[in-house]
Amino acid sequence: MPQGDELEAVLGATAMFFCSYRGESHPQLEELQEDSFKIILGAANAQGIETQEAFDNWYVQQRLNDPEYFLPRLNQRLEEIVGDGWLFDCSQFEVEE
Numbered sequence: 593m594p595q596g597d598e599l600e601a602v603l604g605a606t607a608m609f610f611c612s613y614r615g616e617s618h619p620q621l622e623e624l625q626e627d628s629f630k631i632i633l634g635a636a637n638a639q640g641i642e643t644q645e646a647f648d649n650w651y652v653q654q655r656l657n658d659p660e661y662f663l664p665r666l667n668q669r670l671e672e673i674v675g676d677g678w679l680f681d682c683s684q685f686e687v688e689e
Contacts, residue, residue: 598654600638602666604631605656609663632656 607628615621632651641650655661 597635599666599669601632601635601654601656602662602669604628604633604635605659605662606666607631609659 608625611618611621611625611628615624618624633647636647636650639650641647651657
């Protein structure tokens with residue numbers, strides 16, 4: 593994916609979400625959280641975000657704190673890329689509320 597693409601930030605937010613949602617007992621949780629955050633930071637840096645305040649504002653503006661937004665957005669972007677070429681039934685991986 594091109595650096596700075598919206599998908600980068602959405603993937604990072606999704607990774608952070610799954611670390612929090614399902615990873616609390618994972619032996620590599622801290623490393624996975626750091627890697628997830630690096631993805632988000634890479635997306636922010638590509639957008640010219642340089643300060644903590646700017647990052648915090650960008651994070652909220654991009655709705656990366658809202659799984660009700662970024663999970664469907666990730667699905668939409670992946671469907672644009674993959675089309676009908678899924679190797680599995682992606683409905684099996686929807687997050688239950």
